Amino acid sequence: MKYGYYPGCSLERNAIAYHQSAMAVAGPMGIEFNELEDWNCCGATEYISIDLLPAYALISRNLALAAQQDLEGNGNQLVAPCSACFLNLKKTDHYMAESPELSEKVNAALAAGDLHYEPGSVSVRHLLDIVVDDVGFNAIAEKVTNPLYNLRIAPYYGCMIVRPGNIKSFDDQEYPTSLDELMSTLGAEVVDFPLKAHCCGGHMTQISESVALELIRRLLKNASDYDADMIVTVCPMCQLNLDAYQDAVNKKFGTNYNIPILYFTQMIGLAFGISPDDLGFGKEMVDAGPALTKIGAEPSLKPKKKRPSKEALPMPSMGEDG
Amino acid sequence: MNKEKVGVYVCHCGTNIAGVVDVEDVSTWAGEHDNVEIARDYKFMCSSLGQDLIEDDIKEKGLTRVVVAACSPHMHEKTFRAACERAGLNPFLFEMANIREHNSWATNDKVAATQKAKALVNAAVERVVHQVPLEKLPVEINPNTLIVGGGIAGITAALELADAGNHVYLVEREPSIGGHMAQLDKTFPTLDCSACILTPKMVDAGQHPNITLLSYSEIEEVDGYVGNFTVTVRKKARCVIEEDCTGCGICEEKCPVKVVDDVFEAGLGYRKVIYRPFPQAVPKYPVIDKENCTYFLRGKCKACQIFCPTEAIDFEQEDEILKFQVGNIIITTGFDLFDARRIPQYGYGRLANVFTSLEFERMVNAAGPTGGNIYLRDGVTEPQSVAIIHCVGSRDKNYNEYCSKVCCMYSLKFAHLVHERLPEADVYNFYIDMRTPGKGYEEFYHRLLEEGTHFIRGRAAEVTDAARLPGEEGKLIVQAEDTLIGKQRRVPVDMVLLSAGMEARGDSKEISQLFRMGCDFNGFFTERHPKLDPVATMTEGIYIAGACQGPKDIPDSVAQAAAAAARVAGLITQGTVMMEPVRASINEEACSGCRICNTMCPYNAIVFHEDRNVSEVITALCQGCGTCVAACPSGIITGAHFTNDQVFSEIEGILWDVRSKPELVPVD
Numbered sequence: 001m002k003y004g005y006y007p008g009c010s011l012e013r014n015a016i017a018y019h020q021s022a023m024a025v026a027g028p029m030g031i032e033f034n035e036l037e038d039w040n041c042c043g044a045t046e047y048i049s050i051d052l053l054p055a056y057a058l059i060s061r062n063l064a065l066a067a068q069q070d071l072e073g074n075g076n077q078l079v080a081p082c083s084a085c086f087l088n089l090k091k092t093d094h095y096m097a098e099s100p101e102l103s104e105k106v107n108a109a110l111a112a113g114d115l116h117y118e119p120g121s122v123s124v125r126h127l128l129d130i131v132v133d134d135v136g137f138n139a140i141a142e143k144v145t146n147p148l149y150n151l152r153i154a155p156y157y158g159c160m161i162v163r164p165g166n167i168k169s170f171d172d173q174e175y176p177t178s179l180d181e182l183m184s185t186l187g188a189e190v191v192d193f194p195l196k197a198h199c200c201g202g203h204m205t206q207i208s209e210s211v212a213l214e215l216i217r218r219l220l221k222n223a224s225d226y227d228a229d230m231i232v233t234v235c236p237m238c239q240l241n242l243d244a245y246q247d248a249v250n251k252k253f254g255t256n257y258n259i260p261i262l263y264f265t266q267m268i269g270l271a272f273g274i275s276p277d278d279l280g281f282g283k284e285m286v287d288a289g290p291a292l293t294k295i296g297a298e299p300s301l302k303p304k305k306k307r308p309s310k311e312a313l314p315m316p317s318m319g320e321d322g
Numbered sequence: 323m324n325k326e327k328v329g330v331y332v333c334h335c336g337t338n339i340a341g342v343v344d345v346e347d348v349s350t351w352a353g354e355h356d357n358v359e360i361a362r363d364y365k366f367m368c369s370s371l372g373q374d375l376i377e378d379d380i381k382e383k384g385l386t387r388v389v390v391a392a393c394s395p396h397m398h399e400k401t402f403r404a405a406c407e408r409a410g411l412n413p414f415l416f417e418m419a420n421i422r423e424h425n426s427w428a429t430n431d432k433v434a435a436t437q438k439a440k441a442l443v444n445a446a447v448e449r450v451v452h453q454v455p456l457e458k459l460p461v462e463i464n465p466n467t468l469i470v471g472g473g474i475a476g477i478t479a480a481l482e483l484a485d486a487g488n489h490v491y492l493v494e495r496e497p498s499i500g501g502h503m504a505q506l507d508k509t510f511p512t513l514d515c516s517a518c519i520l521t522p523k524m525v526d527a528g529q530h531p532n533i534t535l536l537s538y539s540e541i542e543e544v545d546g547y548v549g550n551f552t553v554t555v556r557k558k559a560r561c562v563i564e565e566d567c568t569g570c571g572i573c574e575e576k577c578p579v580k581v582v583d584d585v586f587e588a589g590l591g592y593r594k595v596i597y598r599p600f601p602q603a604v605p606k607y608p609v610i611d612k613e614n615c616t617y618f619l620r621g622k623c624k625a626c627q628i629f630c631p632t633e634a635i636d637f638e639q640e641d642e643i644l645k646f647q648v649g650n651i652i653i654t655t656g657f658d659l660f661d662a663r664r665i666p667q668y669g670y671g672r673l674a675n676v677f678t679s680l681e682f683e684r685m686v687n688a689a690g691p692t693g694g695n696i697y698l699r700d701g702v703t704e705p706q707s708v709a710i711i712h713c714v715g716s717r718d719k720n721y722n723e724y725c726s727k728v729c730c731m732y733s734l735k736f737a738h739l740v741h742e743r744l745p746e747a748d749v750y751n752f753y754i755d756m757r758t759p760g761k762g763y764e765e766f767y768h769r770l771l772e773e774g775t776h777f778i779r780g781r782a783a784e785v786t787d788a789a790r791l792p793g794e795e796g797k798l799i800v801q802a803e804d805t806l807i808g809k810q811r812r813v814p815v816d817m818v819l820l821s822a823g824m825e826a827r828g829d830s831k832e833i834s835q836l837f838r839m840g841c842d843f844n845g846f847f848t849e850r851h852p853k854l855d856p857v858a859t860m861t862e863g864i865y866i867a868g869a870c871q872g873p874k875d876i877p878d879s880v881a882q883a884a885a886a887a888a889r890v891a892g893l894i895t896q897g898t899v900m901m902e903p904v905r906a907s908i909n910e911e912a913c914s915g916c917r918i919c920n921t922m923c924p925y926n927a928i929v930f931h932e933d934r935n936v937s938e939v940i941t942a943l944c945q946g947c948g949t950c951v952a953a954c955p956s957g958i959i960t961g962a963h964f965t966n967d968q969v970f971s972e973i974e975g976i977l978w979d980v981r982s983k984p985e986l987v988p989v990d
Contacts, residue, residue, distance in 0.1 A: 174784070175666030192672060194788035222788045311701030313691060314582045316589050316671045316678075318663065 001134055003125070004066050004078040005033035008085035008236075009041050015082070015236035017280025021265035022081055022127060024278050028143050029135045029268075033079065036066055042088040045202055056102065057109035059092040063124075064110055064117035081127040081265075083160035083235035089124040094167050126161050128234045128264065129170040132178040137185045145273040147187025150296040153267070154193040154228035155179040156219070156242075158200060158235040173197075179264060183232060186271040187299065191226040195219050200241040209248075216241055217249045220257040229291040230260045232267055239263060243285045260288035270295075326451045327359035329385040330443060331376060333367035333392035335422055340365075342426040344436040348391065352443050357451050359383055368398050373405040380409035387453070389446040391419040391439065396851070412455035414903070414963060419446040441976045448975030452967040458900040459941065463549040464649035465489065465894045470541060470833075473501020474520065474876055475868025475883040476654035477527045482887035484532035488894055491646060492527060493555055494537045496585065498603035500524055501656055505586060505680060507687040507694070509876060510735040511766035517689070521602045528604035538609055542643070544837055545925070547945055548863025549649045549899055559639040561610035562596075566634035569606030573626035573635065574598065581614050588659075588680035591691030596626045596635075600689065610637075650863045650890040653847060654883060655833060657869035660715030660722065660822040667784040668714065668820055674699035675798055676785060676818045679732060686739050696743050698817060705747060705816035708740050709800045711782045712753040716823030722844060726823030727873040730757045733821045734766055737775040750776045750813050752802050760875070778813070779806045785818050824873040839864050846872045857886040862899075865889060904946035904963045910936045912958040919950035919959060 011019035026033055039062050047055040066078045080086040096103040097119035107116055131140070157176050162169045171178045176197060180190045200219060201212030219242060223231050233239050243261040250257055261284060269279040270292075281288060308314075330352040334340035345363040353361035360379055364372050367390055379385050388411065390402050395418045403413035419442040429435050467483050469476045472494030480492045492499065503509075504524075506516035527533055536555055543554040562573075577594040586599035593599070595615045598608045616623035617637060627635040662670035662678050670676045675698050677685070688694035698705055710733045716726040730753065737749045756777070758767045771777070780802035789795045797814035804811045826845025827833065834841035839859040840848035847866045850858040857865050867883040868874065874882070893899060908919070908928075915935035920928045927943035928950060930936075939950070939959075951961040960966075 172666055177666075194786045218788070218790050221790065225788070309700065309702075311697075313590050313685075313697070313699050313701050314592070315674060315699065316663070316681075317582070317584070318671045 001030055001130075002032045002034065002075070003130065004070065004076075004122075005035045006039055006062060006066070006078055006080045006085060006089070007035065008080060008082040010082050010236035010240075014240055015263075017283040018081055018236055018239070018263045018265060020278065020280040021263055021269050024274050025265050025268045025272060028272050028274075029131065029140065031130070031135065036062060036078070037069060038065060042082075042085045044084050044088075048088065048091075053102075053105060053109070055088075056092050056095070056106050059088050060096065060106050060117045061110060061113065061115060063089060063093060063122050064115040066122045067117060068115070075123075076121060077123045077125055077130075079125050079127055079130055081234075082237075083126065083158050084237060086124060086126045087160045087163070090167060091164070093119055093122065093124055126170070126234070128161065128179060128182075131264075131268070132182055133170060137181060140182070140268070141185050144186055144271045146271055146295075147299070148183075148267060148271050148295055149187050149299040150294050151188045151291070152191055152227055152229045153183045153188045154191045154223040154226060154231045155183055155196055155264075156193065156223075156231045156233045156238060157197050158233065158238040159197060161234060162197060179232070179234065182264065183267065186267055188267070189300070191223070191228045193223065193226065193228070193231075195222045200235075200238040202237055202241070205241060205245060210252075212241065213245060213249050213252050216245050217253055217255070220246065220249060220255070220259055223259055224257055228259065229294055230262055230288065232262050232264050234264055239284075246286055258286060260284055260286045260291050262288055326357045326386045327384055328355070328357045328387040328389060328447055328450060329376065329379045329383070330355075330358055330361040330447065331367050331372070331388070331390045331392075332361070332363040332421075332439075332443070333372070333390065334363065334365045335367075335392060335426075336365065339392070339422050339426045339439075342430065342432055342435045343421060343439045344432065345439075347436055348421075348439045348443060351440055352447065355444070355447055357387075358447060359385060367392050368401055373401065376402065376405045377409040380406065380411050385411065386415065387450040388416045389419060389443065389450055390416070391421045391443045391446065393422040394420050394424075414456040415450065415453050417446045417450040417453065419443050437979065441978060444978045445972045445975035449968050449972035452965070452971050453963070456903040456962055459903055459905075460898045461547075461549045461901045461942070462898050463893050463896065464551075464647050466491065466646070466648040467890050467894075468493065468541075468551065468553050468648040468651045469654060470651065471495075471501070471654040471656055471868070471870070472499030472527070472535075472537065473654060473656045473868060473879075474503045474523075475656070475870075475879040476501070476652070477520075477523050478880050478883035479652045479654060479867060479887040479890075480527050480533050481523065481530065482884050483891060484527075484530045486891050487532065488891065489532050489534070490530075491534045491536060491553070491555075491648065493539050493541060494535070495540055496599065497538045497560070497597075497607075497609045498524075498599050498605070499527060499535065499537060500600075500602075500604070502680075503876060504600060504602075505588065505687070506683050507690075508735060508739065510731045511760075511762040513735070513738070517602065521604075524602065524604040535605060536644070537605055539644075541836060544651070546647075546943075547925070548861075548893075548901070550942075551648050551651060551863065553646055553648055553651075555644045555646075557642040557644055558609075559641050560607060561612070561635060561637055561639050562607050563634045563636050563639070564605070564607050566632045567607045568632055568634075569598075569608075570631065571598070571608075572629050572631065574608055576625045576629040578623070578625055579614060579616055581611070587691060588678065588684050590677075590681045590684045610635075650865065650893060651837065652865045652867060652883075652886045652890065653833070653837060653839070653859075653870055654866070654868045654879075654886075655827055655830070655870040657824040657873065658827050660726075660825050662714055662820045662822050664721060665714060668711065668782070668818075669785045669787075669798075670820060673785060673787055673798060673818075675705075675816060676820060679729070679736070679819060679821050682736060682819050686736075686743070694743075696740060696817075703816075704744055706744075707748040707750070707797075707813075707815040708817045708819060709750045709752060709782075709785075709798070709813060709815040710736055710819045710821060711785075711800065712751065712821045713781060714820040714822045715825070717754060722823060722825065724844065724873070725757060727757070728875045729821040729823055731760070731763055731766070731875065733819075734758070734770045734775075736819055736821075737770050738773065741773050741775070748776065748815075749774075750778055750800070750815065752778050752780060752782045752800060754779070754781050760877075778802060778804050778811065780804045780811070789814075824869055827870065830870065837861065837864050839866070846870065857882055857889055862901075863893075902946065902963075904961065905941050905944045906939045906946065906948070906950050906959050906961050907941075908937055908939055908954075909958040909960070910934070910938065912956060913937055914956055916955060918953050918955060922949050922953045924949065 201215040204212035349363040583593040684690040830845040865886040868879040
């Protein structure tokens with residue numbers, strides 16, 4: 001399976017562990033990434049909230065390049081591992097398709113660089129989407145050599161990959177489950193993480209730290225309430241906020257959280273038996289080392305389901321896949 | 323062909339048509355047509371004065387054909403055909419052009435609408451000159467009626483007809499009649515006990531000499547047409563011999579296997595594997611749930627058989643196929659509750675103390691799993707606070723856009739029942755808008771305001787167990803924007819009730835195909851007219867009532883069911899019905915006897931005569947669908963009122979401006 005690859009700025013710097021691990025697991029999953037040549041920043045969340053047209057133009061330049069460079073036969077599929085990049089690319093494509101007027105203006109700007117983008121010609125996918133939908137759980141399960149037994153993982157999707165609601169999403173928009181299932185496939189114990197699609201505060205850390213720290217605190221507290229050994233994320237922004245500001249949260253709220261924040265690709269790599277060094281481990285601020293020592297050779301004995309008392313009312317059945 | 327004298331009448335329909343179509347222009351233009359004797363426009367053609375115009379012209383000007391350009395033929399074709407008939411003109415020499423639904427209501431472009439009206443009128447004029455006089459066919463009405471679904475609507479319709487002396491077959495899928503109403507505890511707004519008002523009717527239906535009750539049965543096939551339907555019913559094996567069973571209940575008591583009852587107890591309670599859904603079940607005979615029965619799974623047990631005092635258990639019993647004739651059918655298949663699992667952020671199935679409305683109905687029912695006590699999922703703890711979330715799956719573009727109509731009222735009822743049984747508990751109703759139209763309904767809402775229910779106007783965003791504020795630990799937190807104060811609120815409670823909406827039955831599409839009736843986008847069956855004929859369907863002889871037509875409460879279902887029964891009773895009294903003479907006929911002299919039409923006919927209305935090697939259409943069985951007309955390789959089957967002549971001239975008529983102005987033909 002070949003895909004165009006748009007790493008985005010984060011994956012070259014703070015989220016290099018994400019990039020490294022994505023590249024390391026791509027091969028075993030039968031994925032070939034062809035990095036987009038001469039790509040540019042997507043403008044993150046800021047540009048789009050300041051001046052729409054230049055923001056769209058900036059983003060669509062990447063779409064235009066992807067359409068133009070589809071020489072490797074990627075089926076015009078462009079994969080973005082970063083949730084912000086993914087959302088920006090997808091949103092721009094959607095709005096250009098919806099509004100011919102916008103499309104015309106954006107293309108007038110692109111013409112300055114001899115580029116043109118026909119909305120709908122590139123399919124923007126998130127890395128998690130192609131891993132769960134194109135590679136699939138069965139193929140991944142076959143590659144697992146070192147299952148992540150005993151590790152309690154809180155799957156954290158963040159607020160961007162399954163939204164906005166008006167664009168068709170690959171998972172439920174309020175309560176996604178694909179990452180949960182992926183982590184179970186790797187052998188981990190998955191925590192039913194209620195805040196899985198809540199916001200990490202994004203760039204609020206720069207604008208209003210107290211707001212951001214409260215949002216981060218909620219996530220850490222919730223994961224800690226569920227005895228999660230780590231939070232696994234799909235987004236460089238989420239990883240950065242929860243990891244780099246954990247100390248600040250502890251100081252501000254007098255808490256003592258020590259929860260490593262890792263990328264889902266790093267966990268896939270571990271389960272595939274790839275060396276942690278090749279997966280970017282060690283770059284996280286809250287050391288993942290102690291948590292990783294919990295991985296056992298055998299799945300922990302599931303605590304015996306307490307026999308419901310005689311009085312207890314039955315729980316609703318959740319169907320075959322529940 | 324002799325020149326026909328056509329009268330064309332263009333209706334203004336007030337401003338419905340005249341507001342968009344230049345009716346005078348259309349009428350003047352039509353008057354120039356070769357065959358048109360007279361063309362007029364008039365404010366309301368359907369008024370008696372409008373009809374008089376037609377009658378007088380037929381008599382005075384000797385019209386031989388009539389065209390009315392007005393609304394849909396569904397509305398007034400009958401009216402104008404009758405007017406023609408009164409004036410001595412065969413009603414099938416009349417044709418209607420729909421310039422309202424198909425034209426003026428669909429656009430604001432006056433020029434285009436006027437042009438289209440001309441095309442439609444022209445088509446009708448071209449067609450009508452080829453029409454021939456036809457006679458309606460009298461069809462006898464079989465006085466028996468089939469009612470599908472034994473909920474309150476089905477029971478009501480059955481009793482209405484049976485009491486009037488007509489025979490009814492009442493077919494119910496579940497082991498007992500009673501439907502959703504049998505599951506409820508109290509009914510709003512009067513708070514009478516649901517079972518107390520329903521069970522007498524169930525007993526009546528079960529014992530009525532004019533009602534054949536077929537429970538645990540499903541319709542397999544329906545053939546025929548109004549007055550003469552042949553129905554095939556599969557009576558599923560109960561594994562209980564009804565003649566011998568006394569309904570003593572010992573089998574149920576002795577059965578060692580208990581399973582969760584997802585149907586009657588809504589998943590909140592258990593039942594045995596040989597069971598009656600509830601003590602007042604009608605009929606009283608139990609059924610064996612073969613999927614969970616130890617004998618059917620492992621070949622042993624037979625506890626029920628061993629203990630049965632009348633030897634009424636028969637493990638070898640097989641499904642029975644019954645065939646009978648009815649004249650009319652009333653469909654009352656009811657609704658499914660919206661599946662709250664589809665809104666994962668409300669936590670149903672994940673968070674133990676989130677309950678659906680039907681679960682709560684069973685919980686507060688004295689005969690239910692908790693004996694009427696309100697408990698959390700542990701079955702012992704009484705909640706100190708309860709949140710009721712309205713509009714679950716309703717008024718929501720992501721699920722169902724429509725309002726389910728009953729949820730506000732039953733949510734108020736729930737709040738009342740909580741106050742009644744747990745006076746100390748706090749009750750929060752999260753609503754979008756409070757919708758309480760109905761007799762005594764608004765008064766009930768006021769009563770609840772006085773009872774101290776907290777009403778929060780805002781759709782709940784989520785139900786979570788993720789505590790973050792003091793007082794939230796160990797609770798379920800409902801988060802919503804209180805739109806009256808413009809603030810986000812988090813309300814920690816012990817129990818959450820999801821007021822799920824009504825949906826069409828999961829198999830409503832298949833049912834609609836089985837009975838050849840329409841079904842809307844949401845799966846509800848389509849009535850003949852949304853205002854003026856909400857009980858009939860577009861298929862003659864098939865009627866609908868209750869929640870299968872759209873969300874409704876008990877009084878509305880009962881009213882609609884009685885209305886459907888009255889319609890059927892009317893037809894039965896009439897004894898015969900006049901059918902459209904739109905039928906196929908085969909030119910036997912040209913028939914090659916290939917028999918292609920025999921197999922194509924969906925009504926088995928074509929027979930083959932071996933001796934003469936020709937096929938023949940049995941007129942009484944033919945429904946005029948036209949399949950054979952199109953299929954005949956020799957083109958020698960004619961569909962009356964839809965002959966080639968008529969259809970081709972209609973097409974040519976509608977394309978008049980394209981033919982006369984070749985430059986308008988779109989170029990590829």
